[in-house]
Amino acid sequence: MKVLRAGDTALLVETGDVATAHRLNAALRAAAIPGVVDVVPGEQTVLVVTDPATGPAVDLDRLAARLPGLALPADAEDDTAPVEIPVVYDGEDLDEVAELTGLSRDEVVHRHASASYTVAYLGFSPGFGYLTGLDPALHVARRESPRTAVPAGSVAIAGPYAAVYPSRSPGGWRLLGRSDLPLWDVTRDPPSLLRAGTRVRFVPEESP
Amino acid sequence: MIEVVRPGPLATVQDLGRPGHAHLGVPRSGAADERSSRLANRLVGNREDAAVVEFTLGGAALRFHARAWVAVTGGPVPVRVDGRAHGTNAPCFVPAGALVELGTPSSGLRSYLAVRGGLTVDEVLGSRSTDLLSGLGPSPLAAGDRLPVGPSDGLDDITVDVAPACTFPDAPVLRILPGPRDDWFSDDALATLTSTPYEVSADSNRVGVRLQGPPLTRARKGELSSEGMVTGSLQVPPSGLPIIFLADHPTTGGYPVVAVLASADVSIAAQLRPGQQIRFRL
Incomplete structure (x- = not known):
């Protein structure tokens, strides 16, 4: 997992594949980190957006360091009927x-x-x-x-x-x-x- | 209640948009120049997230059917209340029945009118903003539209006579942070971007500011898999000419982002006029 900067308010996390992107997406939604306003899954990425103008300031360096250690659910695919x-x-x-x-x-x-x-x-x-x-x-x-x-x-x-x-x-x-x-x-x-x-x-x- | 007599080239209702829905493909939207919108609300004692009117190149007229306090911010525009001139960046009393007219801004592109109590058009997904990309929120304002105004009970008192005016320089310098996809471009791309002026193209809108200037060359072939995009991203399509994403930008995109504006400079980008020259610096 590689964490890139997207400006001074967001991180773009490369997950390498779509399944890991979904698992990270699920973990970030469950974690409900204060100051994070949007979590946006892509094909092989998850964008984590903060908004210091509205919410609490988020230390992006600390958040970037924390993300790779976040416990991911085993499988984020929907287990309900299609x-x-x-x-x-x-x-x-x-x-x-x-x-x-x-x-x-x-x-x-x-x-x-x-x-x-x-x-x-x-x-x-x-x-x-x-x-x-x-x-x-x-x-x-x-x-x-x-x-x-x-x-x-x-x-x-x-x-x-x-x-x-x-x-x-x-x-x-x-x-x-x-x-x-x-x-x-x-x-x-x-x-x-x-x-x-x-x-x-x-x-x-x-x-x- | 406020009646739109003339909306000018483009007028929309805006607040601070719809954060929290980007994973469903919903752009944030909201005031393009958020700083000016927040200021207009503060000047009339509103919460900063109250809905205002965003005018593009002024040219508008509104009839106030009830007395109100208003403030106009953003692109400095001549304001007349029943023909009498009023300053911008200051609270201004409007008697019942008065006509408020906005001329053409001397600089900048977008002017904001806040009214004490805020505009209370219907919310869509928690926001009253017009999103021109996805069509959410009210339609752009048209002559004859009526805008309801909320109550002013419990709002802060109006305590400021006038706020320091923002300046909109002829040739602004916008700060950028490289990435997240600067490695998709040749080594000289950031040097090109920061050493040559770019000109704002006429087909710019609330989605993005399109630029003319030296194209940035790609170091990688192939397609980037689609990923989330932030406001202020400099997305580079195959033409090599960057587009600065503003409030109504798409939530995901497949062209690489070479750099992102410092968040404090997004409001400056939202005030760029077609033909204007800008520079970027790291």
């Missing part, structure tokens, strides 16, 4: 993905729906989880020109990741289908259905 996301597979890019991968439309859907996914981290927009576990045969580059508006609920893939757009936004991922399951709702606590470590499955639904 979140099941119902999908109507009628996405605009389904034919294109079939062409790019050399698979049939049905085979693309089958492979997407039969994998088990884990949320690596969230970013891009509120509630947008980057899901690992996508079948390598479905790794396709994002579109050359992003769409200016992708509808909320769009089920999409790009590179090694799968995702569901939690709200309408611009986006360059390839759209395979859509889901009615609300991933993001500011009136709910927590507002995001997904968090780092959540396990996910996609369940095909017939088009209504």
